[in-house]
C-alpha cells in the first residue's frame with residue numbers, strides 16, 4: 001500500500017502553489033480551486049522549473065519554451081517536451097497535505 005507523507009499544510013498553499021523538495025524530488029504543489037495536485041516541478045524538456053508556469057484550467061505551461069502538461073495526469077499536451085511529468089497521489093487530512101512518493 002502506498003505510504004503517504006506530510007509535505008505541507010493547506011495554509012502554505014493560499015497563493016495557489018508551492019515548490020518543495022522531498023527526498024531529492026522537486027515537487028510542485030498546486031491548489032486549483034481547492035483541489036490539490038502534486039507534480040514534478042522540473043520540465044522534462046530541459047530540466048527547468050515549472051514553478052512560475054502559467055496555469056489555465058488543469059494545464060500548466062512551462063515558462064521557458066512553452067511545453068504544456070495536464071497537472072492531473074502529467075501528460076504532455078504540447079511539446080517540445082516529449083515526456084510527461086511525474087504525478088504524485090495526494091491526500092488531505094484536516095489541515096495537512098500528504099503525498100505518496
Ligand code: FES
Nearest residue numbers: 043045046062065
Ligand atoms: S524547459 Fe520547459 S519547455 Fe523547455
